[in-house]
Amino acid sequence: MNKMKIGVTGGAGYIGSHVVLSLLEQGHQVIVIDDLSSGSMKNVFSDESSYTFIQEDFSSEKGLKTLFDFLPDVVFHFAAQKAAGVSMQHPEHFSKHNIRSTLKLIEALSQSECGNFIFSSSAAVYGKPEYLPLDEEHPLRPLNYYGFTKQCIEENLKWFSRLGKMRFASLRYFNAAGYNINNQIQGIEKDANNLLPVIMETAIGKRPILDIFGTxxxxxxxxxxxxxxxxxxxxxxxxxxMEYILKEGKDLFVNLGGAKGASVLEVLQLAEEVIGKKIPHRFVGRREGDPPALFASSEKAYKILGWKAEHSSLKEVIESTWKVYFASL
Ligand SMILES: NC(=O)c1ccc[n+]([C@@H]2O[C@H](COP(=O)([O-])OP(=O)(O)OC[C@H]3O[C@@H](n4cnc5c(N)ncnc54)[C@H](O)[C@@H]3O)[C@@H](O)[C@H]2O)c1
Incomplete structure (x- = not known):
C-alpha cells in the first residue's frame, strides 16, 4: 500500500496508540491530535521522524486547522468519552464530546480534500442481544446514552457518504483488551472502567477490591x-x-471481537494464575443495563477484510496486560 498521510484524534489513548504504532510500522506519516484528557505521554512516539504530536482538543478551531493543514489522506477518530455508566448520569457531557465535537470533525473533513474516515464505534450500539453471536444485521437499540452517541455518528456518516462527502469505516469494537505483544505501548488507562484494567489496578494495590456485578x-x-x-x-x-475503503471505494460497518466469550469469573481466575496471587473481590448486585452475554460474530470481518483475531486468547490478553501494569509499579 502507498505511504500516506494519516490524521489521528485520540492517538495517545489506549486503542489509538496501538493503531498509530501499526501505521508507523507500515511507513505512513502520522499526526496525532490528543488533549491528553485520558491519554498518556507514554503513548507518544516522539523519536519517530514520521510522527507529529499536537496536544489539543481536536474539535477546537486550532485542532481542526492543524489536522486539515496536514492534508491527511485518511482520518482515524478515536477521541471520545467511553464510560457507558457515566453517560447515563451526564448525557450532556457525552452529547458535547461524542456527538457535537465529532460532527465538527465530520463537517471539517467533508469540506477538506480528505474523503476517508475511520470511526471507533462500539458493540454498545446493539443493546440487549436478540440472538448471539451478534452480527452486523442485529437491530441497533443501545441501552445506554454512550451507545446512542455512536449510533448517532454512524447515521451521520451514512448521510455524508450518501451525499458524496466521504467514505467511511465504522468499526464496532467489543471489549478491547491486552497490550502490544512487543511491549511497545506502556501507558496505562486513566479512570479505567473495564474488567481487566480494574483487576490489574486491584492487583497492584491501586484499588482495594474488585466488585463483581451479579452472580x-x-x-x-x-x-x-x-x-x-x-x-x-x-x-x-x-x-x-483503511485499505478496503480506499481500494473498494465502499463504506464498511464491521464487528471486531474475539468471537469467544469469557465470564467475569473465568477472567478473574486466569488473571490470578498469571499474576500469581489472589485478587481481593466481592460479589455485589447486578448493574442496570448489563446484558448477561455479549459476543460477536466476526464472520463479516473475515469475509470482507480477511481478518481474524490472532492474539485474543484470554491468556495472551491477560499476560500482555499484566506485563504493562507490573512495569508501572
Ligand atoms: N476500550 C474499549 O473497550 C472500547 C470499546 C468500544 C469502543 N471504544 C471506542 O474506542 C475509542 C478509543 O477508546 P480507548 O479505549 O482508546 O479510550 P482512551 O480514553 O484511552 O482514548 C481516547 C483518547 O482520546 C483523547 N481525547 C479525548 N477527548 C479528546 C478531545 N476532545 N480532543 C483530543 N483528544 C481527546 C484522550 O486523551 C485519549 O488519549 C473511543 O471512541 C471509544 O469510545 C473503546
Missing amino acids: DYDTKDGTCLRDYIHTDDLAKAHLLS
Missing part, C-alpha cells in the same frame, strides 16, 4: 460473559479497513 445471570457460572479482543488485533483490522 445469577443465565451463564455457565452466573457472571456476565463478554468478548475480549486484543488491541494488536484491533490495530490490524484498522489498517485492513
Whole structure:
C-alpha cells in the first residue's frame, strides 16, 4: 500500500496508540491530535521522524486547522468519552464530546480534500442481544446514552457518504483488551472502567477490591460473559479497513471481537494464575443495563477484510496486560 498521510484524534489513548504504532510500522506519516484528557505521554512516539504530536482538543478551531493543514489522506477518530455508566448520569457531557465535537470533525473533513474516515464505534450500539453471536444485521437499540452517541455518528456518516462527502469505516469494537505483544505501548488507562484494567489496578494495590456485578445471570457460572479482543488485533483490522475503503471505494460497518466469550469469573481466575496471587473481590448486585452475554460474530470481518483475531486468547490478553501494569509499579 502507498505511504500516506494519516490524521489521528485520540492517538495517545489506549486503542489509538496501538493503531498509530501499526501505521508507523507500515511507513505512513502520522499526526496525532490528543488533549491528553485520558491519554498518556507514554503513548507518544516522539523519536519517530514520521510522527507529529499536537496536544489539543481536536474539535477546537486550532485542532481542526492543524489536522486539515496536514492534508491527511485518511482520518482515524478515536477521541471520545467511553464510560457507558457515566453517560447515563451526564448525557450532556457525552452529547458535547461524542456527538457535537465529532460532527465538527465530520463537517471539517467533508469540506477538506480528505474523503476517508475511520470511526471507533462500539458493540454498545446493539443493546440487549436478540440472538448471539451478534452480527452486523442485529437491530441497533443501545441501552445506554454512550451507545446512542455512536449510533448517532454512524447515521451521520451514512448521510455524508450518501451525499458524496466521504467514505467511511465504522468499526464496532467489543471489549478491547491486552497490550502490544512487543511491549511497545506502556501507558496505562486513566479512570479505567473495564474488567481487566480494574483487576490489574486491584492487583497492584491501586484499588482495594474488585466488585463483581451479579452472580445469577443465565451463564455457565452466573457472571456476565463478554468478548475480549486484543488491541494488536484491533490495530490490524484498522489498517485492513483503511485499505478496503480506499481500494473498494465502499463504506464498511464491521464487528471486531474475539468471537469467544469469557465470564467475569473465568477472567478473574486466569488473571490470578498469571499474576500469581489472589485478587481481593466481592460479589455485589447486578448493574442496570448489563446484558448477561455479549459476543460477536466476526464472520463479516473475515469475509470482507480477511481478518481474524490472532492474539485474543484470554491468556495472551491477560499476560500482555499484566506485563504493562507490573512495569508501572
Ligand atoms: N476500550 C474499549 O473497550 C472500547 C470499546 C468500544 C469502543 N471504544 C471506542 O474506542 C475509542 C478509543 O477508546 P480507548 O479505549 O482508546 O479510550 P482512551 O480514553 O484511552 O482514548 C481516547 C483518547 O482520546 C483523547 N481525547 C479525548 N477527548 C479528546 C478531545 N476532545 N480532543 C483530543 N483528544 C481527546 C484522550 O486523551 C485519549 O488519549 C473511543 O471512541 C471509544 O469510545 C473503546
